[in-house]
Amino acid sequence: MNTFLFAWNPKQWNWENFEQSIEELEKTGRVMQQWSCASHKSIRVGDRAFLIQLGRGKRGIIGAGFVATAPFLAKHWDGTERMVPRVIIDFEALLNSDKEPILQIDLLKKDKLIIQNWSPQASGISIKSEITEELESIWFNFLNTQKIRHNPFKNSNDENQKTYTEGTPNQVYLTKYERNPYARKKCIEYFGLSCSVCELNFEKTYGEIGKNFIHVHHINQISNIGKSYEINPTKDLIPVCPNCHSMIHKRRIPYSISEIREIYLKNNIHV
Secondary structure: OOEEEEEEOOOOOOOOOHHHHHHHHHHHOOEEEEEEOOOOOOOOOOOEEEEEEOOOOOOEEEEEEEEOOOOEEEEOOOOOOOEEEEEEEEEEEEOOOOOOOOEEHHHHOOHHHHHOOOOOOOOOEEOOHHHHHHHHHHHHHHHHHOOOOOOOOEOOOOOOOOEEOOOOOOOOEEOHHHHOHHHHHHHHHHHOOEOOOOOOEHHHHHHHHHOOOOEEEEOOOHHHOOOOOEOOHHHHEEEEOHHHHHHHOOOOOOOOHHHHHHHHHHOOOOO
C-alpha cells in the first residue's frame, strides 16, 4: 500500500456539502468523494489517502481514507470542459477547520516529515515511503487527543459503520482501527504475523506472496464499549487468519479467541 496526498483549497473550489459529508461520515462511518490525482499512473485501489487543506486560512491535514477506485477521467473542478484524472476516496475522517482542530502544517514540517512537500501545486501526489509510518503515528495520536466530532478510532454502536473484506469464506467486518495502518502495524509488531487461533503463518506456508499478510481482529464486542473508548493496538487487536476471522464472526456475538481456539483444537486432533 502506497500513500498519497490530496489537496483542497476552499478559495478555489467550494465543497458545498462539506458539512453534510461530515454528518454522513458520523452516521455511517464513511463518505465517498472524487478527487483530482496527479499520480494517476501509480495509484491503486486500496492505497492510503490524506487530504490537506491549503490556502490563506488554516492549513493542514483535514482528512484521511483509502482509494476506492482506479483512476478515471472527469471534468475539472473549475467548470471547464477540460478532463483530468480522478479517483474516488473512501474517507474515514474529515475535519472542518472552522469548527474543530486540524493537524496543522507547522507540525508536518518537523523531524522526518520535513522532507515532504506539504504545499503541493497538484493534488494526488505521492507521500515519501520513509515518512508514512511517522505520519500515521502523528495522525493517530492527533485524532485521539483532540476534541473532534467524528473520530474513526473511537467506537460506535452504529451497525452501518462496517468495512467488509473480500475473498473470504464469509464476509467479516473490520472496524476502522483494524484497517488503519498504524494500529495494524503496532498490533503485528507486538504479536507477530501468525494466526492467534490456528498459528498459520502465511509467509512460511506460501512463501514470498504470503509475506506480511494477516487480518487483525478487534477483541472487544462493539456493543460492550462506548463512544469514548480509545483503541489500544496491543490490547484490543490480535492477529488472525481470514478463515479463523470468519469463524469468530459466525454468530451475532462473536466467539472469543479462546473459544474459537478450543473449537479449532477439538476438531484438529491428529491421531
